[in-house]
Amino acid sequence: MVTEQExxxxxTGAADDAAAETYMLGLSDRALAMAEGRGTRRWARYAPxxxxxxxxxxxxxxxxxxxxxxxxxxxxxxxxxxxxxxxTMATNPxxxxxxxxxxxxxxxxxxxxxxxxxxxxxxxQQYHGVDGDVYTAFTPSPDGKRALVVQGxxxxxxxxxxxxxxxxxxxxxxxxxxxxxxxxxxxxxxxxTNGADWITGADATGKxxxxxxxxxxxxxxxGAARSVHLPAAVxxxxxxxxxxxxxxxxxxxxxxxxMASVSGDRVEWLDTGGKVVRTVTVQNGLAATAPKGIxxxxxxxxxxxxxxxxxxxxxxxxxxxxxxxxxxxxxxxDVQRSYYLGWTGDHxxxxxxxxxxxxxxxxxxxxxxxxxxxxxRVLGPDLKVIEETKFPLPEDPQGHCASxxxxxxxxxxxxxxxxx
Amino acid sequence: MDIEEERRFRExxxxxxxxxxxxxxxxxxxxxxxxDLVQGALASxxxxxxxxxxxxxxxxxxxxxxxxxxxxxxxxxxxRRERSTAAVPDRPARDADPADTVADRDEVMEALRQLPPGxxxxxxxxxxxxxxxxEIADVLGVSTGTVRSxxxxxxxxxxxxxxxxxxxxxx
Numbered sequence: 001m002v003t004e005q006e007x008x009x010x011x012t013g014a015a016d017d018a019a020a021e022t023y024m025l026g027l028s029d030r031a032l033a034m035a036e037g038r039g040t041r042r043w044a045r046y047a048p049x050x051x052x053x054x055x056x057x058x059x060x061x062x063x064x065x066x067x068x069x070x071x072x073x074x075x076x077x078x079x080x081x082x083x084x085x086x087x088t089m090a091t092n093p094x095x096x097x098x099x100x101x102x103x104x105x106x107x108x109x110x111x112x113x114x115x116x117x118x119x120x121x122x123x124x125q126q127y128h129g130v131d132g133d134v135y136t137a138f139t140p141s142p143d144g145k146r147a148l149v150v151q152g153x154x155x156x157x158x159x160x161x162x163x164x165x166x167x168x169x170x171x172x173x174x175x176x177x178x179x180x181x182x183x184x185x186x187x188x189x190x191x192x193t194n195g196a197d198w199i200t201g202a203d204a205t206g207k208x209x210x211x212x213x214x215x216x217x218x219x220x221x222x223g224a225a226r227s228v229h230l231p232a233a234v235x236x237x238x239x240x241x242x243x244x245x246x247x248x249x250x251x252x253x254x255x256x257x258x259m260a261s262v263s264g265d266r267v268e269w270l271d272t273g274g275k276v277v278r279t280v281t282v283q284n285g286l287a288a289t290a291p292k293g294i295x296x297x298x299x300x301x302x303x304x305x306x307x308x309x310x311x312x313x314x315x316x317x318x319x320x321x322x323x324x325x326x327x328x329x330x331x332x333x334d335v336q337r338s339y340y341l342g343w344t345g346d347h348x349x350x351x352x353x354x355x356x357x358x359x360x361x362x363x364x365x366x367x368x369x370x371x372x373x374x375x376x377r378v379l380g381p382d383l384k385v386i387e388e389t390k391f392p393l394p395e396d397p398q399g400h401c402a403s404x405x406x407x408x409x410x411x412x413x414x415x416x417x418x419x420x
Numbered sequence: 421m422d423i424e425e426e427r428r429f430r431e432x433x434x435x436x437x438x439x440x441x442x443x444x445x446x447x448x449x450x451x452x453x454x455x456d457l458v459q460g461a462l463a464s465x466x467x468x469x470x471x472x473x474x475x476x477x478x479x480x481x482x483x484x485x486x487x488x489x490x491x492x493x494x495x496x497x498x499x500r501r502e503r504s505t506a507a508v509p510d511r512p513a514r515d516a517d518p519a520d521t522v523a524d525r526d527e528v529m530e531a532l533r534q535l536p537p538g539x540x541x542x543x544x545x546x547x548x549x550x551x552x553x554x555e556i557a558d559v560l561g562v563s564t565g566t567v568r569s570x571x572x573x574x575x576x577x578x579x580x581x582x583x584x585x586x587x588x589x590x591x
Binding site: 004006007008011013016019022023024027028030031032034035132152156157 | 421422426429430431434438441442443445452460463464467528529531543547548575578579582
């Protein structure tokens with residue numbers, strides 16, 4: 001027999017589970033991304049905007065970069081933590097990239113009070129907590145001297161300044177229109193441009209459609225925009241459903257549009273006249289996935305141009321372009337629980353694996369209460385692990401907070417910052 | 421959504437998402453699923469944030485969205501399972517004295533999970549959220565008569581299921 005009072009008590013007791021707080025992590029970002037249509041690509045949220053041929057700096061521009069919890073990164077009482085030392089790392093780490101921006105979210109009343117965004121400050125040799133409680137990402141220019149700061153999820157404004165000025169908040173923001181897809185540096189850092197993620201949508205029948213037929217390039221100093229129309233050949237390929245537009249390369253007067261076949265066997269670069277100016281073929285390419293009719297396949301060449309990766313939101317495959325495009329390796333599906341960060345060095349790929357476990361938070365489990373325990377794993381082109389490191393927050397020994405990577409840069413540009 | 425709207429949206433999510441997750445958990449019995457439900461509801465809210473940024477309206481909307489998504493999703497994805505458990509045997513509980521029996525929490529939760537989604541929603545709204553029939557009807561978009569009927573059936577089914585298990589355990 002169940003009485004009404006018992007029912008009340010049972011329901012209240014069942015709901016009063018610490019797990020509720022752990023599942024709050026990232027809800028704001030997930031919901032905001034989903035509201036803009038990105039959530040339909042279920043696992044794409046783990047894929048930062050790594051473009052074919054993009055230079056070294058990598059930006060995790062969208063994802064489970066979780067930060068709700070009210071003010072800033074959340075957390076309980078006590079003084080707000082304003083700076084963080086980099087966690088202890090190996091003396092001579094093999095990895096070539098350093099983490100220059102990450103996000104933090106804290107739960108529980110006992111958690112330290114922390115900012116949600118943390119950026120490396122070369123002057124103090126510490127991570128600096130960024131004021132404010134909206135999504136903020138600092139992406140270094142290819143030379144590491146300037147920062148592209150994007151705010152909002154979806155991105156609503158951006159600014160460029162010298163790295164130190166940006167860290168200090170000396171920024172002049174420029175507003176973005178709807179469906180901008182955020183902004184990122186062009187390959188040479190002369191301009192910033194919007195993202196390819198937003199160009200392709202799907203109509204009611206699930207057929208790919210072009211949502212915006214032009215791309216924008218912005219002058220980093222003035223914010224002045226120049227539009228470049230997508231070539232008809234690019235539009236035709238998108239709407240055919242057989243090709244996936246990748247992040248374009250070059251500046252407004254030299255842009256080319258890489259497109260990957262949905263079979264994953266071919267990448268072609270088209271100029272503004274629609275002419276194919278470069279082709280790369282690989283053997284046994286990775287087929288695109290097509291959530292809600294929008295094909296998803298993200299390709300990227302290594303900084304030295306030798307290797308190609310393909311990521312279909314489920315697995316990553318690597319190819320050797322100096323060996324006729326031979327497929328080297330394919331990841332296990334556990335990449336689904338990872339932040340695939342793309343090429344972070346000439347011959348290295350980085351994954352941030354969320355080692356979430358059911359024992360999280362239990363005494364002796366060694367797993368933070370947040371149940372999110374990131375392990376940075378540096379892989380070679382054969383996808384074998386070169387190095388792996390955890391990223392504990394020094395100010396959070398009890399594990400109340402979870403962190404997410406946002407941007408990386410060559411470690412030579414940001415000495416002292418965390419290197420996996 | 422501009423920066424200020426995003427800030428207020430995040431503030432709302434930070435303040436209310438735990439309660440929404442708890443409700444969703446009672447509906448689904450699974451935290452992962454509950455997060456998906458709440459995420460969908462919040463995404464829907466974010467799209468309408470310009471009209472719904474008042475916290476009370478926002479919460480009402482999000483809750484409605486969670487309940488509707490739960491009922492719709494469960495109907496769509498698990499109709500076989502729901503059909504198999506919807507028809508509760510129409511017989512009295514075998515235990516004679518209700519006062520002597522304290523239902524085990526796990527048994528009650530398991531029995532709750534076996535209810536059809538609409539009935540489960542009514543139970544959660546009534547006994548977890550303490551809502552009146554009229555409020556439940558408003559949230560679920562049904563008549564108060566349907567609420568009463570679902571409520572009656574749900575309690576009956578819960579009692580039969582729990583009593584049967586207790587009897588089986590005792591035997």
